[in-house]
Amino acid sequence: MDEFLLKFFPNVYHKEKNLKEGGSQYCKFNDHMLQLFTSSLYLAALVASFAASITTKAFGRKISMLIGGLIFLIGAVLNGAAMNLGVLILGRLLLGVGIGYANQSVPVYLSEMAPPKLRGALNVCFQMAVTLGILIANLVNYGTSTMKKNGWRVSLVLAAVPAVIMTVGAVFLPDTPNSLIDRGQKEKAKTMLQKIRGTSNVDNEFEDLIIASDMSKQVENPWGNIMKPRYRPQLTVAVLVPFFQQLTGINVIMFYAPVLFKTLGFGDGAALMTAVITGLVNVFATLISIFTVDRFGRRPLFLVGGTLMIICQIAVGSIIASVFGMDGLGTFSKGLGNITVAIICVYVAAFAWSWGPLGWLVPSEVFPMEIRSAGQSINVSVNMFFTFIIGQIFLTMLCEMKFGLFFFFGGFVVIMTFFILFFLPETKGIPIEDISRIWKSHWFWKKYMPADDNTHV
């Protein structure tokens, strides 16, 4: 929104206005402060996810959600009231801390509360909520962009709504049985398990939870443990899957869709509307994942999604190259602009049934108990780190690499699709306690598996 740019990023505003008469389209939004504004949130989230793992372990999942909600609320209010760039970025950092706490505690909470046979679908619901949030934010931006004054303030302060829901919700949510056992409250844990399973017959599951908790307490140093050769496959997944998820380039579309569409020559309103369309596609394609992930498995979703993404990235890169060339001079015809948006929608859909949800699901289901907490922290922090990197350098990359940027991300999707093909075993339908057998029978990873070792089962 012009009013926002003029107030906080006047350089970007003037550069954009001057360009209306021509000049390179690739660099008009290249501004380090604008990128810092976008990406500072993820840096804060990365640091907070480690703090959250300590809070979550010591005080329970709901306390972490409560802290996350409250800090997010303060961030939203600061952002809406910001009078200068410093306060704006401070608010953004607090939003990040809230997100770090939420990302760490909510998936753990969900998977501990879920009955085992619903765990996959419920886990994908986490990403479903992420995509719904993005869509609502895009709609809010579309609505507030037409306000004469202070549209940006309304847009930013409305982040307080989910913050209040989360804070109040956390007060009323019960704690998970796993967390209660971990904190020595066995009786309470059993009553809770009976309540959430809807039956008094929970002895077997309760026994398993006690054993799992005892086992995890025996592991003195999960961080040292996860570095052992026998956990190499899991460590590889915990690092590479979130890294690859971000290197699909999805957040270029999610963060900068309006900017990208403006670069393609759409007006302000049309650019925001197009961002709403990609947001809708994102939500509906995530639904596809919920309904197919336990039927077809993870690998087919990854492989079909990856292949489609590669095709779309090559197509978008080629179209932009043909219109803007190397010097960034040129204008999109209406027809070609629409075709480009359609291709971007296919790309978003392919991501939303594959790397989006599976980027969270797959790492969370491959760790044996004794390294689960460490593995999950690695997963979240690698994800946040690369979200930060992409947020921080995208506008500069677009300016420097031009249309080549799309080939750059497309190249990464080629690599990750081959990684899935050769190195990721199928985890569909395998009970989490038996998960180590997928590595023992894998052509590559079996060499890391001690044949007679059962401690990690």
Ligand SMILES: OC[C@H]1O[C@](O)(CO)[C@@H](O)[C@@H]1O
């Ligand atoms: O749906 C897109 C969103 O999904 C994620 O890749 C994972 O939650 C986010 O980084 C991104 O903004």
